[in-house]
Amino acid sequence: MQLTSPQPARHPNPTTRATGLAYLIFERPSLIEAAEFLTDFGLRFVSRRKNLVFFRGTEASPFCYVVRRGGRARFAGLGLRVETVAELKALQNVAGASRAEPCSWPGGGWRVHLTDPSGFQVDVIQGQDAVEEINHRPILPVNAPADVHRINKTQRAPLCAPEVIKLGHVVLELANFQATCAWYTQHFGFIPSDVQVLPDGSPAAVFMRLDLGDKPADHHTLALAQGIAPAYSHSAYELVDADAVGMGERVLREHRREHAWGIGRHILGSQIFDYWNDPWGDKHEHYCDGDLFTADVPMGVHEASREAMSQWGQVMPASFTRPKLGLSTVAAVVRGLRESPDLSVAKLRALHKVFG
Structure with missing residues (x-):
């Protein structure tokens, strides 16, 4: 299988090399409903400031999830970390970037605001203070036929919401795939780990990791998928082990949350996964x-x-990638066909054939 498009590809001299996915920002009409779901899901409340609520995992980051009160539910943007002041200053020269300013959110630091070619807000933060890690339960010992760790002991995972350790990645859908992918590789040094292609060789989705040199990085921190319009697909949060994933499913079902897909193991990235919808279907x-x-x-x-999305478990349901039906969807298709060089009637047919 050949890739015919120029992106995804590494950039030889990126503006910066991002070192982490700092946070995601969501707007919600109800902060209470959002907090209830996120608590069931395993995130921890940090603080509330007027119309903002912050949540974190157990790692040393002061927060990883921001809920802002808004008239409608929407994904508002993401935050990336860079290591040096020089990198933050370099980003001020990117088209449409703000000047660096102090960040008043937990952990402080300095921040530059940008907008990617698909219209997503991208905050870049430097100098954020770490906080003390929260102890999470250890990995449960597993007995294998030739590798026994538990004798005269039982296996009992705690019956409670799983402990989210960190925000792992975010996946975005977009009409302007080439320009948006190039923007992230050029300005933040993202490395394409794997790309999935359509029968004509054009990219359907790319999974990109941080360039941390010899230090291992997650298979993907950002993934981009060809779609009909800019849209949030999903975000992912790391747990300690498979028992935590399974306990998360039990707890969320008991709280009558809406299941989306899982449990299974991905092919690209290899994660054991389980997907849930929040009260607004995200x-x-x-x-x-x-x-x-x-x-x-x-x-x-x-x-x-x-079928290529999982090694075992349920095949990815067609509903997982199906856009919400309505006049706005029709308008997005028309606008994408008119404005995006990456979208065509043939591409729409190919995406529908592949993903249903």
Whole structure:
């Protein structure tokens, strides 16, 4: 399978090399409903400031999830970390960027606001203070036929919401795939780990990791998928082990939350996963046991299909990628066909054939 489009590809001299996905921002009409779901899901309340609520995992980041009161539910943007002041200053020269300003959110630091070619808000933060890690339960010992760790002991995972350790990745759909992918590789040094392609060789989705050199990085921190319009697909949150993923499913079902897909194991990234919809239908993923790559591993190219999304478990349901029906969807298709060089009637047919 050949990739015919110029993106995804590494940039030889990126403006910066992002070191982490700092946070996601969502607007919600009800902060209470949002907090109830996120608590059931396993995130921890940090603080509330007027119309903002902050949540965190157990790692040393002061927060990873922001809920802002808004008239309608929507994904508002993401935050990336850079290491140096020089990198933050360099980003001020990107078209449409703000000047660096102090960040008043937990952890402080300095921040530059940007907008990617698909219209997503991207905050870049530097100098944020770490906080003390929260102890989470250890990995439960597993007995294998030739590797026994438990004798005269039982296996009992705690019956409670799973402990989210960190925000792992975010997946965005977009009409302008080439320009948006190039923007992230050029300005933040993202490395394409794997790309899934349509029968004509054009990219359907790319999974990109941080360039941390010899330090292993998650298989993907940002994934971009060809779609009909800019849209949030899902975000993913790491748990300690498969028992935590399974307990998360039990707790969320008992709280009558809406299940989206899982449990299974992905092919690209290898994570054991389970997806849940929040009260506004936005997908949130529990995962554990993901792949880690250093910067020298080359990109893989794979045929796109629903079957290619998991090794075992339920095949990805067609509903997982189906856009919401309505006049706004029709308008988005028309606008995308008119304005995006990456979208065509043939591309829409191919996406529908592959993903249903």
